[in-house]
Each structure stands twice: as C-alpha cells, then as structure tokens.
Amino acid sequence: MVFDRRLVAPGHEDEVLDAGGAYVAPGFIDTHTHLDPSLFWDRGCDPMPQHGVTTVLIGNCSLGLVPVRPDGVDELSTLFCYIEDMPREAFALGIPWSWERYPAYRDALADGGLAVNAAVLLGHSALRLYVMGDDAWERAATDDERSAIAALLDESVAAGAYGFSTSFFDSDGRSRPVPSRLADAAELDALVEVLGRRGRGFVEFIPRLLDPDGFVEMEQFADICTRHDVVSTINVLVHNE
Numbered sequence: 001m002v003f004d005r006r007l008v009a010p011g012h013e014d015e016v017l018d019a020g021g022a023y024v025a026p027g028f029i030d031t032h033t034h035l036d037p038s039l040f041w042d043r044g045c046d047p048m049p050q051h052g053v054t055t056v057l058i059g060n061c062s063l064g065l066v067p068v069r070p071d072g073v074d075e076l077s078t079l080f081c082y083i084e085d086m087p088r089e090a091f092a093l094g095i096p097w098s099w100e101r102y103p104a105y106r107d108a109l110a111d112g113g114l115a116v117n118a119a120v121l122l123g124h125s126a127l128r129l130y131v132m133g134d135d136a137w138e139r140a141a142t143d144d145e146r147s148a149i150a151a152l153l154d155e156s157v158a159a160g161a162y163g164f165s166t167s168f169f170d171s172d173g174r175s176r177p178v179p180s181r182l183a184d185a186a187e188l189d190a191l192v193e194v195l196g197r198r199g200r201g202f203v204e205f206i207p208r209l210l211d212p213d214g215f216v217e218m219e220q221f222a223d224i225c226t227r228h229d230v231v232s233t234i235n236v237l238v239h240n241e
Helices: 070-084 088-094 100-109 124-137 143-158 185-198 213-225
Strands: 028-030 053-058 116-121 163-167 202-206 231-233
Touching: 070 088, 070 124, 100 116, 100 143, 116 124, 116 143, 124 143, 124 163, 143 185, 163 185, 185 202, 185 213, 213 231
Parallel strands: 028 053, 053 116, 116 163, 163 202, 202 231
Antiparallel strands: none
C-alpha cells in the first residue's frame, strides 16, 4: 500500500508499507473516556494507541478539569474522583492545575504532546460551579448566571473545545445531585444554542432513566438539540417495553 502523498508527513512521501494479509482502517475514536486527569501523567495514553485508538473524547458526564477557580480545585477533584472512582492523591500530584479557563487548559494539555488526539467537552457541572459557586448545588441559574455560563462555553468552543456534557443522573459522595441536574430547560437551551450558533459541536448527556420521568426528560433534551440542529449522544443502554 502506498499512502497518498497529501496525507503523509514530510520526509515520508516514498514510504511503502506492506499491508498484505492485514486489515487497514482509520484510527479509532473513543467517544467516551475519563482520561482527563491521566493524560497529564501518561502522555502516551497507554494502551489506547496499541488498540488503534487515535482520538479520545474527554469531559464526559458533566465532569472535567476546566473551568475551575483556584479555590474550586478541591471540590472539582473530589466530585470527579468519587463518580469515576479515581485516587484523590493522583489529582493533587499529577495535575498541574495551572489554568482557570479553557484556553490555558488547552495549552497545558498540549504541552509536551500527546500520543492521541484529545477532543474536549466542557462539563456542565464544572461550568455551573465556576459561575455559581456553592449555589450550583442548590438551584437553577438566574438570567445573569445563565448568560455567564453560556458565554463561558462560547469562549471555550471558540478556543477549540468540542462541546459540552451534562448529566441528569449522577450524585456526589454526599448523595447530592451533581450541579448539572439543577439546571432548568432555559439553561440547557442556552448552552445548546451556543453550539447551534457556532455551527459545530457535540453534546453528551446521561438521562435518569431509573426515574418515571426519565424518558420524558430525555425526549425534551433531544427536542432542544433538534431545534438548534446540534448532534447529541445519550449515554445509556435502555430496554423500553
């Protein structure tokens, strides 16, 4: 197999690979990972490349490492570690926490290079905590807060973020609904509208299908995405009679 010269790195134009008896495929995309923290201490992303994965999507389930204020690092870390069952010490020792907002986070993530491409979603819970503080655990956003949350997402997407994630399901170690679950329809609409206006982006969300109203919530959120022509994925396997 001779690769198209337009797709080959300079200096490798005449390289020929014998792919006889093998399957040749594009690099795989893992659309649901929580590699956000480990990419900082394992830039080889072991063992993803060995399995043919060349792109990972991080920032799922309303979680992530950005945006975050200096005084919010402990709270965001504790939430992430509880839901994803990760060691709290690794967050303190292995992550530089040299950023507040997405552009600086993007640069820190890229510093030194990665063995995979990383597409980043902004976690809805992280967005709410950054703008609302402790109130993010208690209530829906006010008009001004909703505008600030949407503006923060817009700034991030403009700087290269791929979209956002939200959860209608998760709780923290104190059995509190994660902040994204306190968002109302107007807040969700404002966030999805950002992606629709930009003409790009993606939303991942987790419905609470163990609840009687779970299917209704899922349909309502799908309607919001449809209205703004935004692609979304539902992170659940469900059997519906």
